[in-house]
Amino acid sequence: MVAKPDRERAERERTRVYQARLQLRESQLRRRRRDTIGAAVVGGLVILAAIGGQFAFYSVGPGAPAPEGTPSPSMSPFPSVSPNPTPAPEFTL
Numbered sequence: 001m002v003a004k005p006d007r008e009r010a011e012r013e014r015t016r017v018y019q020a021r022l023q024l025r026e027s028q029l030r031r032r033r034r035d036t037i038g039a040a041v042v043g044g045l046v047i048l049a050a051i052g053g054q055f056a057f058y059s060v061g062p063g064a065p066a067p068e069g070t071p072s073p074s075m076s077p078f079p080s081v082s083p084n085p086t087p088a089p090e091f092t093l
Helices: 004-059
Strands: none
């Protein structure tokens, strides 16, 4: 038979180990929660940066469409009418 002091010492040791396990588990949960929140924030920032980069590239950067300026008189698709028309040569057969 185990003596009473030995049994009490064993019970105290089991209680101490159990409390240490509980404390370890609690600290692991807090760390995992903190890591998850940090990863979510960093991931969100990366996504926002990618969206902002795409927006900047296609609106301001080299991916932006070329500006269509107003047509100048020299670029008119219609023939210009000059105030002194040159006469067409006459052909005789």
